[in-house]
Amino acid sequence: MRNLLVDMDGVLLDIYHQFLKFEERETGSRQGSEALKGKLELEAFPDGVRYLNTPGFFREAPPMEGSVSGLKMLDNKYHVLVVSLATEYPGTIPEKIEWLNRNFPFLSWKQMVFCGDKSMIRGDILVDDHAKNLDHFDGERILYTQPHNINYTPRRGQRVNCWDELVSLL
Amino acid sequence: MRNLLVDMDGVLLDIYHQFLKFEERETGSRQGSEALKGKLELEAFPDGVRYLNTPGFFREAPPMEGSVSGLKMLDNKYHVLVVSLATEYPGTIPEKIEWLNRNFPFLSWKQMVFCGDKSMIRGDILVDDHAKNLDHFDGERILYTQPHNINYTPRRGQRVNCWDELVSLL
Numbered sequence: 001m002r003n004l005l006v007d008m009d010g011v012l013l014d015i016y017h018q019f020l021k022f023e024e025r026e027t028g029s030r031q032g033s034e035a036l037k038g039k040l041e042l043e044a045f046p047d048g049v050r051y052l053n054t055p056g057f058f059r060e061a062p063p064m065e066g067s068v069s070g071l072k073m074l075d076n077k078y079h080v081l082v083v084s085l086a087t088e089y090p091g092t093i094p095e096k097i098e099w100l101n102r103n104f105p106f107l108s109w110k111q112m113v114f115c116g117d118k119s120m121i122r123g124d125i126l127v128d129d130h131a132k133n134l135d136h137f138d139g140e141r142i143l144y145t146q147p148h149n150i151n152y153t154p155r156r157g158q159r160v161n162c163w164d165e166l167v168s169l170l
Numbered sequence: 171m172r173n174l175l176v177d178m179d180g181v182l183l184d185i186y187h188q189f190l191k192f193e194e195r196e197t198g199s200r201q202g203s204e205a206l207k208g209k210l211e212l213e214a215f216p217d218g219v220r221y222l223n224t225p226g227f228f229r230e231a232p233p234m235e236g237s238v239s240g241l242k243m244l245d246n247k248y249h250v251l252v253v254s255l256a257t258e259y260p261g262t263i264p265e266k267i268e269w270l271n272r273n274f275p276f277l278s279w280k281q282m283v284f285c286g287d288k289s290m291i292r293g294d295i296l297v298d299d300h301a302k303n304l305d306h307f308d309g310e311r312i313l314y315t316q317p318h319n320i321n322y323t324p325r326r327g328q329r330v331n332c333w334d335e336l337v338s339l340l
Contacts, residue, residue: 081287081290088279109257109258110257113257113285115283115284115285116280116281116282117280121291122289122291123290
């Protein structure tokens with residue numbers, strides 16, 4: 001069985017939904033989707049680090065559309081590991097695990113990795129929305145579309161725009 | 171630079187010190203070192219899981235003797251990653267990161283991995299006190315002596331009894 005590494009924020013968890021919600025709650029206004037395109041998350045949301053370190057940010061996040069049923073299918077076909085860059089923000093990790101346990105109950109704690117450098121994880125395939133993670137990965141690379149990567153052309157690998165496309169591809 | 175994976179509990183952090191302290195605090199009596207030999211930690215400390223999930227268990231733990239200066243030397247010679255099985259007990263992870271930041275300030279968050287299966291981490295060398303982690307590792311294996319592994323004969327690799335021995339070996 002091949003090892004499939006799946007990123008959490010922006011692939012399983014709808015992090016834009018949370019950034020937009022937290023910003024709107026604080027400022028009273030909501031950015032349109034055009035304003036987000038091509039900007040890194042912390043360019044689009046200058047207070048993003050503070051938002052994601054606020055209790056509840058991850059706990060209350062919705063899963064990406066199609067991710068629960070999609071990952072369940074892939075979990076039968078691959079050895080799935082959820083790999084999340086998270087050690088920079090220690091307080092977020094318990095919420096992230098709680099969120100995975102609640103939304104993806106078929107995953108075990110043995111299938112979760114919280115680290116600071118994804119290139120150290122063994123994998124045959126990596127699904128991620130961040131070019132910085134994919135560029136150092138020597139297996140098969142799949143870029144998951146999010147507003148920040150819309151103008152990025154992967155040097156190698158493929159782009160998918162939704163979970164249906166991802167499941168069809170794999 | 172080769173990747174050196176270093177276990178946390180029982181290699182960097184003196185977990186027996188904490189188990190003994192928590193047990194004594196609760197029961198009023200302290201096990202002698204002979205009673206611990208050859209028993210897995212949770213055989214020796216039946217309430218060990220409850221202890222380690224108690225706030226403060228990791229925060230207040232002392233580093234293993236020689237581990238701070240030893241790891242600092244090794245960090246100049248290897249690409250060091252601290253790898254800890256921890257996703258089963260999510261609440262422990264922020265304390266573990268805080269503890270690493272305080273006691274090993276030369277390590278960055280990029281050098282920390284909290285996972286449920288160490289065989290998924292890329293490494294050339296693994297230092298660990300648990301046979302279950304070493305047995306599935308395909309690089310160089312170094313068993314760090316702790317009471318629970320005293321009767322274990324590694325199928326492959328070497329045993330070290332203290333940080334001085336480890337630094338001399340590497």
